[in-house]
Amino acid sequence: MEPNLEKNNTAVTEKPSIFGVITSPVVQFKRLREHPVIGLPLLIVIILIAAGSILRGLGMNYEELLNSSSLDGLTDDQIEMTKTIAKFGSIFGSIFGGIIALFIVPLIYWLCVKISGGVTTYKKMLSLGLFTALITNIGLVINGLVIYFTGAGSLYPVTSLASVIPAGDGVSVFLSAIDIFSIWSYILLALGLRYTGGISKKAGWISAIVLFVIMLLVSAVGGLLNSVAAGV
Numbered sequence: 001m002e003p004n005l006e007k008n009n010t011a012v013t014e015k016p017s018i019f020g021v022i023t024s025p026v027v028q029f030k031r032l033r034e035h036p037v038i039g040l041p042l043l044i045v046i047i048l049i050a051a052g053s054i055l056r057g058l059g060m061n062y063e064e065l066l067n068s069s070s071l072d073g074l075t076d077d078q079i080e081m082t083k084t085i086a087k088f089g090s091i092f093g094s095i096f097g098g099i100i101a102l103f104i105v106p107l108i109y110w111l112c113v114k115i116s117g118g119v120t121t122y123k124k125m126l127s128l129g130l131f132t133a134l135i136t137n138i139g140l141v142i143n144g145l146v147i148y149f150t151g152a153g154s155l156y157p158v159t160s161l162a163s164v165i166p167a168g169d170g171v172s173v174f175l176s177a178i179d180i181f182s183i184w185s186y187i188l189l190a191l192g193l194r195y196t197g198g199i200s201k202k203a204g205w206i207s208a209i210v211l212f213v214i215m216l217l218v219s220a221v222g223g224l225l226n227s228v229a230a231g232v
Helices: 003-015 024-032 040-058 076-115 122-150 168-175 181-197 199-231
Strands: none
Touching: 024 122, 024 181, 040 076, 040 122, 076 122, 076 181, 076 199, 122 181, 168 199, 181 199
């Protein structure tokens, strides 16, 4: 009996592995509840954010993306400067925004757990957020690699519906939110809220689905505003 107990305790207290979330998410989320980890996962995710943002930024065709009317009357040097500013603004904006989101989104997860009657801490939800962010940012890197090496220059992820369903810019913004890696991360979030947050299976899935729907609605509103702006 004692050897079995020792073996079980060792399994429970083993530290979670961020890459283990790809192959054994439930195991990692159970470990996160006992041993939330921040340092190494944060470093890995930031590296992915930076790599994906740089690849995507360098691979974009800014001459096509910039509104041609906004370039009228500019000299060649001014046009090149405008494209350079747009390029590096896009890269740094994406990196900065991605890192800030890593610390804000866990507050939403914490709130979901509290509303569902669970007990958790911001540290645990931050750790959970970093583990799910691994998936979305692997997607960012893959999309960045495709854009960089193919020169696709698309504003929308190649792993989303926007890349396979022809549509106007407004609808494409909405379709871009329906992405393979995004859906995968929300599935992991449902599991994480259950096993790391300690809420029920039903509450975990409801929370994840509600957050996914909110994200789609925000994308739809963004697409509508883009369409209106383009038509003005």
